[in-house]
Amino acid sequence: MPETVVANDDFKRIVDTSDEWISTRTGISTRHFSSEPTWRMGAKAAKAALEQGKIDPEEIDLIIGTTITNDYATPSMACLVQGAVGAKNARAFDIGAACSGFVYAMDLASRLLADGEIRKVMVVSAERLSKITDFSRRESCVLFGDGAAACIVEKGDSPAYSYLKSDGTQGGMLYAHNPDRGANPFVPEFSLEGEFPEPESHAVQMDGKEVYKFSTRAMPEAVSEVCRKAGISPEELDWIIPHQANIRIMATAAKALGISMERIAANISRVGNTSSASIPICMDEMNRAGRLLPGQWVCLVGFGAGATYGAVLLRW
Numbered sequence: 001m002p003e004t005v006v007a008n009d010d011f012k013r014i015v016d017t018s019d020e021w022i023s024t025r026t027g028i029s030t031r032h033f034s035s036e037p038t039w040r041m042g043a044k045a046a047k048a049a050l051e052q053g054k055i056d057p058e059e060i061d062l063i064i065g066t067t068i069t070n071d072y073a074t075p076s077m078a079c080l081v082q083g084a085v086g087a088k089n090a091r092a093f094d095i096g097a098a099c100s101g102f103v104y105a106m107d108l109a110s111r112l113l114a115d116g117e118i119r120k121v122m123v124v125s126a127e128r129l130s131k132i133t134d135f136s137r138r139e140s141c142v143l144f145g146d147g148a149a150a151c152i153v154e155k156g157d158s159p160a161y162s163y164l165k166s167d168g169t170q171g172g173m174l175y176a177h178n179p180d181r182g183a184n185p186f187v188p189e190f191s192l193e194g195e196f197p198e199p200e201s202h203a204v205q206m207d208g209k210e211v212y213k214f215s216t217r218a219m220p221e222a223v224s225e226v227c228r229k230a231g232i233s234p235e236e237l238d239w240i241i242p243h244q245a246n247i248r249i250m251a252t253a254a255k256a257l258g259i260s261m262e263r264i265a266a267n268i269s270r271v272g273n274t275s276s277a278s279i280p281i282c283m284d285e286m287n288r289a290g291r292l293l294p295g296q297w298v299c300l301v302g303f304g305a306g307a308t309y310g311a312v313l314l315r316w
C-alpha cells in the first residue's frame with residue numbers, strides 16, 4: 001500500500017461531505033494514495049511476492065497484469081514488471097476485466113497451468129485509481145484508493161473451480177474514456193455520438209445505484225454457481241474474499257447467500273476500493289494474519305466494469 005493515507009474528514013477540504021456519510025454509506029474510513037507510476041507499484045508487489053515465496057524470478061513462466069490504470073497504452077504493465085523484477089523467462093501481458101481482473105486472471109492462470117508447459121504464473125494487480133478520479137465529484141471520489149498486490153500460482157493437488165460472466169449491455173453503468181490520441185488527417189473527425197458521454201474527461205463515470213443493483217445480484221450468483229460446480233453449498237465456505245467496493249454490497253450479498261458477515265473478508269474500511277487489486281490485497285492481509293488455513297474453502301468473487309463478474313473457488 002502507498003504511504004499516504006487520507007481519512008474521510010480530509011475530503012471535507014475539497015467536497016461537501018462528512019465522515020458520517022462516507023462511513024455509513026460505504027464502510028470506508030481511509031484510503032491510500034500513490035504518487036508513483038502504477039507499474040512501479042506492481043513491480044514492488046511482485047518483488048515482495050517473489051521474496052515471500054522464496055522464488056527465483058527466472059522460474060516465472062508467465063506474468064498476467066491486471067489494471068485499468070496502466071501508465072502507457074503500450075507496453076503492458078506486465079512487461080514493465082517483468083523487466084523490473086528480472087523474470088527473463090516469462091511471457092507477459094495484461095488483461096482488461098476491470099475490478100474482476102484478479103478473478104479473471106486466476107481463472108486463466110489455472111487453465112494455462114493445467115496445460116503443463118507453464119509451471120509458475122505471477123498475477124500482478126496494480127491500480128492507481130487516483131489518476132482517473134474526479135476529485136470534484138463527491139459521489140465517486142471518496143470511494144477509490146491506490147494499491148497493488150501480486151500472487152504466484154503453481155499447479156497443486158486440489159482442483160480450482162471458476163465461474164466467469166460478462167454482460168456487455170451494461171457498459172454505460174461504469175466507464176472511463178481513454179485520452180484522445182490526436183486527429184487522423186485522412187478521415188473526418190471521430191464522432192462519439194451515441195457512445196458513452198463526457199469524452200473530454202478521463203475520470204471514472206459511474207451510475208452508483210445501477211452498480212449497486214448489479215453487484216448485489218452478481219456476487220450471490222457467482223458464489224452460488226462456483227459452489228455448485230464444486231459440489232458444495234455456500235454455507236460450507238470458510239471464507240469469501242470479495243471485491244472491496246462497498247461494505248453494504250458485501251452485507252447484502254452475504255444475506256442473500258445465507259452466510260454470516262464473519263466469513264466475509266473485508267479491509268475496505270482501511271483501503272477503499274482499489275479495483276482489481278482489492279481482492280489480492282485483502283487475501284494477502286488474511287494470509288499474513290494466519291487466517292487462511294490448509295483445507296479451507298476460499299472463494300474469491302469480483303464484479304466490475306464491462307460489466308464483468310465471476311468467482312474462483314480454491315481449497316487453500
Ligand code: ACO
Pocket residue numbers: 016017018021022025026099138139140142143174206207208209211212244245246273275303304305
Ligand atoms: N458526501 C455526502 N453526500 C453525498 C456524497 C458524499 N460523498 N455523495 C453523494 N452524496 C449525496 C447525494 O448527492 C444525494 O444527495 P441528494 O439526496 O440531496 O440528491 C445523497 O447523498 C444520496 O445519494 P445516493 O446516490 O442516493 O446515495 P446512495 O445511498 O445510493 O449511495 C453510493 C451512493 C455509495 C455510491 C452507492 O450507490 C454505491 O455504493 N454504489 C456502488 C458504487 C460502487 O461501489 N462503485 C465503485 C466502483 S465500481 C466497482 O468497483 C465495481
